[in-house]
Amino acid sequence: MRKLPLNTPTPARSARGVAGSASYHDSAWKHVSGQARYIDDLPRPEGLLYAAVGHSAQAHARILSMDLSAVAAYPGVVAVVTAADVPGHLDIGPVFPGDPLLAGEHVEYVGQPLFAVAATSHDTARKAARLAKVEYQPLEAVITVEQALARQRFVRPSQRQQRGDPDRALAEAPHRLRGEQRVGGQEHFYLESQACLVEPTEDGGMFVHTSSQHPSEVQKLVAEVLGLPIHEVQAEVRRMGGGFGGKETQAAPVACIAALLAHVTGRPVSYRLARADDMIQTGKRHDFYNTYDIGFDDDGRIHGADIMVAGRCGYSPDLSDAIVDRAMFHADNAYFLDNARVVGHRCKTHTVSNTAFRGFGGPQGMMVIEQAIEDIARHLGKDPLDVRLLNCYRPGRDTTHYGQVIEQHVLPTLMASLAESAEYRRRRREIADFNRTSPVLKRGLALTPVKFGISFTAKHLNQAGALVHIYTDGSIHVNHGGTEMGQGLYIKVAQVVATAFQVDLDRIKVSATRTDKVPNTSPTAASSGSDLNGMAALDACEKIRERLIAFAADHGSVPEDQVQFHDNQVRIGDRRMPWPEFIQAAYLNRVSLSSSGFYATPKIHYDATTGTGRPFLYYANGAACSEVVVDTLTGEYRALRTDILQDVGRSLNPAIDIGQIEGGFVQGMGWLTTEELVYHEDGRLLTTGPATYKIPAVSDCPPDLRVQLLADSPNHEATVFHSKAVGEPPLMLGISVWSALRDAVSSLTGYRFSPPLDPPATPETVLNAVAASQQWLARQEGA
Known part of the structure; x- marks a missing residue:
């Protein structure tokens, strides 16, 4: 049987709305008109x-x-x-x-x-x-992470990942810095x-x-x-x-x-x-207490690292074991740590059990290394971007601290491309000049990368099922285990099915997810919705295609390689049949027009006892360059501009992907700036509504937001049409705003001091960072 290659570019086509086209969300008009039904x-x-x-x-x-x-x-x-x-x-x-x-x-x-x-x-x-x-x-009652660490109260055993000899590397490094960080949670x-x-x-x-x-x-x-x-x-x-x-x-x-x-x-x-x-x-994003001990040379190249991440899990395990695992996996973010130890603690506290949140621990892990990179840069008097580029994964320096090899080197080129398109170097010079002459308002600029692993870290969850029916009028019904929460999963899977049969997208209907249609499904999470369910739906389509090709070849007396699906038609040798007519003929000849499909992610494995393995099928990459202005008298600030370049492989739907990138970035920015969860010392949550908990508003978004998809970067792995996940990775692009705020405050000291700025960087926190910077400067001048 001849199959459509699952993971090669689809042939030239004119059917409307197939994979790769910027099709509207299937419920968009229902959302805006109020006709979309919720519970x-x-x-x-x-x-x-x-x-x-x-x-x-x-x-x-x-x-x-x-x-x-x-x-x-x-x-x-x-x-x-x-x-x-x-x-x-x-x-x-x-x-x-x-x-x-x-x-x-x-x-x-x-x-x-x-x-x-x-x-x-x-x-x-x-x-x-x-x-x-x-x-x-x-x-x-144990309320904080620090209290839990002091009492050794954990919901699950602590874990360790180690590569090389970090203790020796730290002892022999020309420079060594230690730091700590408290990363807030998120509702x-x-x-x-x-x-x-x-x-x-x-x-x-x-x-x-x-x-x-x-x-x-x-x-x-x-x-x-x-x-x-x-x-x-x-x-x-x-x-x-x-x-x-x-x-x-x-x-x-x-x-x-x-x-x-x-x-x-x-x-x-x-x-x-x-x-x-x-x-x-209900649970929230885990807040974390992180520490680092890092050794480096005069150029800023990291020689050794000892990192601890400790999450406030709440009273029960929930998903905290895997969430802290992912924080540990992402404690390197985009940087090669040749000799490194990462220890993760799952702290039990008498607070609500924290749970999954977009990024699933990865953002909290990335924050510690991003702070360390900036601290290295300030210590050496270098531009943080240069230190980031120097330590970025690249050929020859491509094995993570848990043993997975980076096989597709996208980040160095992606970061350099964004630095050029965002005019980072020119703007850096202009901002430095502005800050020298502006006593109150200070501007900051930062370009930060994201390398995010794609797969559930619990191996058994990396599976999906789907069910595809073709009815006698040529319309197609699809059901799969993924759920739609506004992210556009249904439309992407529909586009995959439309591509498989080369028919217009409006012939495809994806119905509500139901456990009596597709059983034993995994959660729609870990940025895997399209990867898993798209491949399961494609598998079902391939089974039906095999039957249809065999039927067409037999009844048309042609070889199977002369049967082609194209533009709502089936070509059988020199004959062309409209899709509905062909399907009716197949039905009358008792060809099964229904099939289930299944997909299980290959290659992944991880041994928690040794802290090594390949937990991810591939990595999604991106970078953001953000500029802010800070009022150093009040701590208030504004985001001025953000440029984003994201690698989504061969996009299934560029419009949906760009929307996800924009939304993820703003949500990440909110986590790191305005969204502050406040607990009373007795364990009561004091921020219980929009009056006390501030999510980003339109006015908080950068008025100049530029998003681009990295061109000509198909996924090397066998994902659906070589696409890459886009749900979670963009959230961590918000780190660029936090880094830009640090950069602005650091300008008070001539960029010689890395101010403490634990997220969320509310105006109060920024004002405290300003005070710390001024105190440092006074000490230096007094000496």
């Missing part, structure tokens, strides 16, 4: 109840008593459930145990659910839940909060409409909580109003609570978290 927009089934939970007011305590009589008596309340009412598993930890659906004798964070209420309205349920009388015996702040609608089925099962990145996990955990076989539960996701990792594991508890209430009442249950409750009860 809370679904028609209300008869007898619908609404859920809420009562949650802990203590960070760590023993529950002495819990009086729910006033809750149950509140008008409109139909049911109240506690941990004792769970018929199946109480622990719903996604990977490791430690996440009780409802608290039992102990609570371990402020906001931990104690009981759940089903009532006749959303407001009634929430008001009733506040009437509980709970008596606690407070216990010692997902998706537009649609956690939500689900659960309906009992006639056989005692449950149908779950969920806003989840991982419907198979929702299906599995609902079944386990209710003591059902998995086949009695179906989960469906049409779209999410944003996810960013916050709906990978955190959607499951919401669905399980609603399913438990539906089980007890026999009625459908809707559970939607109010924004404040969502922020209190």
